[in-house]
Amino acid sequence: MTDFDWTRDQFHIPQGLIYLDGNSLGPLPKMAPARMMQMMEQEWGEQLITGWNASGWMAQPTRVGDRIARLIGAEQGHVVMGDTLSIKVFQALAAALALNPDRRVILSDSSNFPSDLYMAEGLIQLLGDGFELRVVAPEEVEAAITPEIAVTLLTEVGYTTGRRHDMAGLTAKAHDNGVITVWDLAHSAGAIPVDLMRAGADFAVGCTYKYLNGGPGAPAFIYVAPRHADAAQPALAGWMGHARPFAFEQGYDAGNGIQRMRVGTPPVLAMTALDVALDVWDRVEMADVRARSVELCERFIAGVEQNCPQLSLHSPRDPDLRGSQVSFRFEHGYAVMQALIADGVIGDFRAPDVMRFGFAPLYVNERDVDEAIGILTRILRGALWDRPEFLERKAVT
């Protein structure tokens, strides 16, 4: 059984704050500053360039990738860290399309995060040659998987509603139709149990600064199924993905398996913070996280619906169809969220009127949920959100 009192104690949550935005940026692991300082002073400071060998910086992307693999049901040796999620989406999509060369259609859905869709559009422009991005409603994805489709580009849990796709079912249907799958796990990794092996996923990508608590700008990950690992072309053919980076050869020769998905020099400092965050995950069972997350989300929905009739649930009601966040819609959602933040409850807002609340059991408990409901109720009953300072839009919402 996971000890959630222990996990909560591993994070710095500022006094008096209820943090319901771990779906955007996880909190600071208490151990991170000391470990980062130690790394900088003893490794970077003392070892300088020799740290690449002496402290294993060069192997860090696959070593940390193996720690992520455990959390997403991936084979060891088939996940690598680096770059940002947007870039990993591009790489996975390009590699997947090249594995299905007779087809031209990328299938995605309208709940996908814009950057994933932009990356697909950009890649299509680059490829020319009649490629097409087909975007359907999330409920229509299954029916749209036909032998015409080359690749599905789907985010398992949608960022606005928290709606969850049936990864295993859609992957099976895709394979029956000769379609390659790219799964974005941005709102899955650390939020819900993921089993890439069982689902038979072809490619997966994700970020580590949301539920995994790796810190702002923490590196992304990419998974390539073993059956594709030595056939997939990395698209971004950087020297770190070369079979012999330090031979400095003129021509590109893709490295073995997942190594080829590396692009350039790894972000060692950022990955060190992530490495610390993953220490917490070593003592966590995803099944426990899921059970607690469902309890917390159900408690929040029930409390809000009972006390705040102005808000309407924007997430699926059935927990099996949800990730680890709950969204409500309200015309004045932006101002309400600003008022909540001013009162120490941090969620976030997505245009036009969606208030999002993430429930990360590692550091959120029932008392937080009850207090958040109480504060939200007070703000709505007293229309305390209706003040100029809460109505003015900030750059990051």
Ligand SMILES: *Cc1c(COP(=O)(O)O)cnc(C)c1O
């Ligand atoms: C958070 C998120 C991103 C962000 O991409 P970055 O390159 O890390 O900024 C992309 N896709 C999805 C589905 C996300 O949820």
